[in-house]
Each structure stands twice: as structure tokens, then as C-alpha cells.
Amino acid sequence: MSKPLKQIHLAAHFPGVNNTTVWSDPKAGSHIEFSSFAHFARTAERAKFDFLFLAEGLRLREQGGKIYDLDVVGRPDTFTVLAALAAVTEHLGLTGTINSTFNEPYEVARQFASLDHLSGGRSAWNVVTSWDAFTGENFRRGGFLPQDERYSRAKEFLATTGELFDSWRGDEIVADPATGTFLSDAKAGSFVHSGQHFDINGQFDVPRSPQGRPVVFQAGDSEEGREFAASSADAIFSRYATLKEGQAFYADVKRRLAAYGRTPDQLKILPAATFVLGDTDAEAEELARDVRRRQVSGATAIKHLEFVWNRDLSAYDPEGPLPDIDPDVQDHHIAEGRAQVRMYRDPLATAREWRELAAANQWSIRELVIHTGNRQTFVGSPATVAGAIDELVQADASDGFILVPHLTPGGLDAFADQVVPLLQERGVFRTEYEGPTLRHHLGLAHPDDVRNEREAS
Template sequence: MTQSRQLHLGAILEGVGTDQHAWRDPALPSNASISIDWYIEQARLAEAAKFDLVFIVDSPFITPDTAPHFLNRLEPLTLLSALAVATSHIGLVGTLTTSYWEPYNVARQFGSLDHISKGRAGWNVVTTGLEGAAGNYGRDAHFPHAERYARAREFVDVVQGLWDSYEDDAFVADKAAGVFLEKTKQHRLDHKGQFFSVAGPLALSRSPQGQPVIFQAGDSTQGRDLGAAIADGTFTIAADLATGQAYYADLKARAAALGRNPDHIKVLPGLSPILADSDAEAQAIVRAQHEALDFGKLLVQLGRAFNYHDFAQYDPDAPFPDVSGLSLNSYKGHAERIVATARAEGLSLRQTAWRFGQWRSPFVGSPETVADEIERWFVGRAADGFNLRVTRPGEFALFRERVVPILQKRGLFRTDYAGQTLRSHLGVPVPPHRHAQPALAEAAE
């Protein structure tokens, strides 16, 4: 059966893992998070399965209790540049914060990756959730939440302006006439805004996909507004179908209200399936993983949403503690959801940690069952696709070899790439060049 919509799949390459136990998998190299060989192998496997993209997460702050992968990992842009020359089709997406970088640097880095990969680069725009990051960049305090998002919007505007420094045909390279550049097609930016002053131009032409694809992952009100305004795709977390549908409808409505085509912003929730030959075996794996969890580590993971607040200081069986004295200036949307749920349901700290200190996958069962659930979310408009967490080799193999063929047989997922760029994989348009538009409009008239 042919679908009018195309399911999209990303692979989050998480090395030794962001949960408690993945790093102990005998088949997983202990240095996976800093092994370029491991990343190249996973990217090539994802490409062979026709995934849209690989995704490298990042954040600029850690503690001794941070998850294994976050403690020791490669910088995204360096890593993705290596993957660009080791692959040929798959998209290459990396996280980079707008709070602790400069637009000119970011425009140059992602623009270069887009050229190196021949049009496969994507930037996951984040404002940095962890307040502790401020201390790594010479600041006494993290930017306030609202300021972070205002800064991010201007930051992206500047970067996209720099990516349009040259019109597509600016470099004539006429050797006979001795003309390399058509100077009228180079454009300064001369931006002066609330947060940035950037002259330009950027010393880099546009790539085959025009500009790198923009992703965004914020879930607060300001985060959703930013995503609706700037993003070609959003990375999100949804615990169940109803939550996914609510986010999907809300984000698409926000995009439409801004005059955007909602189909041009792809919603990709995280996917952590528990797969086995049968549903019963998969449920047994879930029970075993649950029993092996360390409650102390659950408290650490719960605290991450509150800038690694130490929840071990409280009575675990007392009601969830009053955190109103905390700024909630880290992962604001997630922290507020935790507080609201704990209060509404009268949860103890222990119950809250078990609820939010671990990820409970709604995709559990045989390959057929998991494929059914993926289809249900896709057809039910809870997702345009999914971002699969990749760490344990056996789990990734099961998904590629047994779930993907089912999705392909049903006509939900591609059997081969139709184009070369990330934009072509996702079905999002090449942005028109801002300086060429007046001339094009005049020619059309």
C-alpha cells in the first residue's frame, strides 16, 4: 500500500548509552562514545537501512553522576565531518547551543559540514537546559529562560542570513574573462539586533540543499513557539499516543498560525523499543530491566531536569518535595511537567523517581507488534517519524533487520533514497535565497 506521507527514521548515536546499564552490554565497546570506528559503523548500518539521518546529542555540562555517554564523548561537528566522508546519503544532524556560541562561527561550521557532505547537514538548535553550563563559559549565572529563547530566535535569523551571503550563481569562475566572483551577488548582512551585531558576509557559498536543515527540541511554551517559527523538524519525547498527538497538533497549529505549511515541519519523537521474538519475551525483558534499576541513579536522573538538584537529601516516601525555591531554569518544560504530575497525583518522591527517572517505552513486543505501534502513531498523527536510540548492537540489529522490513512492506518507509540531500529525504523545501527573490519576482512579472 502506498502512503501519501513518508515515515522518517533517525538514529541517535548514543555510544555507551544514557541509561544505567547499556554500557555493560558485552557486545558494546567500552569506548564507543569516543570511538570514530563505532560511529562510522553505526552510521553505515543506518544508511544501509535507508534511515533519514543520524543525530548527535550534546550538552556543555556534566557531574560525576552524569550518564555514561555524556561523561566522555566526541564533539558533534568534528564527529559529523568524519561521518560525512564515510557515508554518502544519510543526513548528519548535531546539537549546538545558541546560548554559548556566536552566530558567525555556527554559520561557518554547519555551512562547511553541508558542503563536505554535499547537502546532508542539520543543526539541532538548543538553548542549553543545564544551568551549570554557565560556569564553563565565563558566566556567573545561566541566561534566564525567556532571554534564552529570544536570543535563540535572533541567533538563527543571523545564521540563516549569513548562509545567504552569496546568491547561487555568484561564483562564475570564468577563466577566459578572468572573473571569479560576480561581486553584486555577494551580500553583507549588517545585522544589529538586541543580542548580536554581525557584519558579514560569510566566506562560504550555499550548498546543494540551500541551507542546512533546522531542528529544535524545546518543549516549553517558548520552545514550541521557537520550533514552530524556525524548524524543519522537531525532536520530542512522548510517553504515549495521546501525549504525542497533543504535541503534534499543537506544534502544527502554531506553525500554521505563523503562515507556514504544517507539512514542512516534521515531528520526530524519541524511540526506545524493547524487542524480542514474542510479546511475552519483550515484557520479560522490561521486568528484568526494571528490577535491575538503582534507585539512587533514578534520583540523579530525576534531578537532571532541575539542574542536577540533589533529591537524595529528602525522605523518598514523603510527598514530592517543594521545589518552588528552585529557578526551574534548566529543562523548564520537563521540570514543570514533573512538578505538576507529582502534585496532581499526590506522588511521593520515590513514586516520582520511578515515573520520571527512567524512560518507559510504549513500543514493547515482537517486531510485528512494534511495527504496529509505530504505524498507529504515524497514521494517528502523533509523529511524522521517530528517532531511534542506538547503543546496544543487538537491539539496533533487531530493529533494522526485522522491524524496518515490515514498515517497508506496508509502504510506510522507503526501500531506497530518492535524493541525495537531507531536505530531499525529509520532504522539506529548499529555502529561497532572500536576495535573489526580488529579481525573480520582477522576472516573473
């Protein structure tokens, strides 16, 4: 008997962070005007996507003491934008990154519960931590937490917000819908929490939201991140969008769920993915090369190399050879607030590998960065891209993808009009939304139903 087809989950990330977006393209628009967010969200909803994802940065990043000129200059507040988008969409999920290192459980729970009410049950929270003191300088608790404490705080933060959401459980709170007065003796919103990181008690003032709790996303590839996702998240962002690596990540994270009394369908795995479409595969390949060259200017290439070398390389020609000097491996990093610095855990080994690649292919600094940087995930005609997405999902390399177009705000339009219909024809993507909440879109049970099932068993 053949295996039933998996339904593909698709989402859209509003681009702009790092050098993903091609700002030089005449079709590129604003990253701060609401019209850009509205266009992007309406396109995603027209295509029946699960959700829109909005990242958040708590400080503009610097390199060499100057604002990184390829970063987003001006980043509006996540909650404000998502609340505004709730008014111009009806079905699309609204996902935002909110930091657990520099916020407090009560305020975050209150904001997400409010957004869930405003949107009719479409909110989601991407829980992240922050490792750098550079960002911490913007907050009263300046500084940073070691990795084990970051995840310890994040787990308690998430558990505490859950207690706040659950303080208005529907089976315990009974009210007269006409007057709003309580008919039971239950004290709505009452909570007490005492732990390592938080010691709070009081009353939560936002009633139970349509989803019970917002959907929880987590992004992290470390051992701690994978375990955190398996224990507490509804979905995890993955950096693995290829078959072999994707299948290994998928199997590893899904395997961990059983230890927490969870089943594989209770956690969705969604890698980020870029795409370039053309009328033919050859045209798309040519366009992809052009996009990569526009994403990686000479200045960008030098800045990227500085992430590894941890030195000022501004005197080097981006069209010339790599530096002979070795990376500086001291703890201070030239790129303040750049998470990428931590991606290269052995800069000396990375430098050796890159020199070998450059020598073997006669690449300049810029050519090396173009070839070793983030490549487009899906390149080809609409039929080719639809087939590639379907193949990876059916092979359990992912449950779907979060698409990151290289143009703002119209970069999603062609995918919505040309690829989505082909996935629908294959029977692997919805033609209409199945329900009103984001949990419906993702095939996730209501938290109360999960709790009741556990108690019954």
C-alpha cells in the first residue's frame, strides 16, 4: 500500500535582514512603509500560505564601529506591524520573533494574547535567545547570558507564559456572555510562579484566546536548541533544505519527541528557502547567478570575510586574492551583534578551506563569498521548483518551507501565481483554508484537547 501524500506547509518570511534582499533592483520597495508589509501579507494569503514570518532585531549591527551599511536601517516593532496586518488579512498566520533574554513573561504573554484575539487566533511566537552583550547594552540588564543559562531562561520563560495563558482555561472560567460577570468561583487569570529566573504572582488580564495559546516556533540547531524544540515548540525552523541533511535533521528532532510524551505530528519542521523562477530552467539559472552577484557586492564580500578573519580587511581588493594573514582568534569580534560570527567555530580551519577552494577554482574574494555563501534553494521553472519542493517534503526532509524572496515587497508574487497552482494540482497543497486559526493551518491540536487527552490516558 502506497504511503499517503503529505500536505505541504508554506510560509513567507518578509526579507531584508543581512544581504538577502537585492536593494539595487528597481522593483525593490521600502522595508518600513506599511504598504510593503500589506502587499507581502496579502500575496501570502492569496496563495493560501500558513503564515507570514517577521524577524526582529533589537539593535542595528556595527562593523568597525560603523552601522553595517547592508543591514536594515530602521526596523519597526514586530507586534505593531503584526497587529496592523491582522486588520488587512483574514486567514494568514502572523508570526513574530520575540526575544526571551531581554523581555519579561507577563508583558510578552499579554502582547501575544492580545494579538491572538485581534487576529481571531492567528498569532505565533518565534522564541529566540540573545548571546551578545552588544544587544544587551540597549537594556537595563545589559550584558549577556552563557548558552546554558540562555536556554534555561528561555525554557522557564516559555513555561511561565504558558501558565499565564492557561490561567483563563475555558473549563474553569464561566461567565455570563451578556454582562461579562463571572458565574463561577474560579478566579480568572490568577497565577503564581516561582523559579530560577522568574518570581511573579498576580492576575493575567487577557482572557483565553481563540487558540488557547499562540503557536510556538523555535530556531536553533545546537543540541540545546533541538531539545528545547522537542520539549516545547510547535514548529522549528531548520537550516537544512537539502535531501540528505534535511532528512538527518528531521529524523533527529522527531525522534526526541517521544521522551516528552509527544508524537511526530505535534512538531513541524520548516527550513528557510530561497527561490529564483524563470520560464525555463536555463533562464532561472542565469537569473540566479545575477541575483547572487547583486546580493554579494564587493563591499559585502569584504564584510563577510571579516566575519571569519576578525580583522579590518577594507584595504583588500574584493576582486583580488584572499589575505595571506591568518584570522584573529581573540574573543572580541569586529562585527558587533553578528550571529554569523558564531557559525565559524574554527576560523583558522575555515580560512584554510577557503584558500584551498579559491586556489583550486581561481576565485577572487568576491567569487569565493558568492560560491560559499547562502545559495538559492530552489532554482528553475515553476514546474521544476514545485517538483523539488514536493520531493523533499514527501521524502521527510521537511514538513514544508518558509520562503524568503530576494525582493520586497513583490518577490512572492510569481511564486504565488505560478508554483502554488502546480502544487495544488499535485494534491499536496490546500486550495482553501480548512479553519480559522493558525493551528488549523498547521494541523496542530488545540492545547486544551492535548491536555485532556493526556489526562484521560
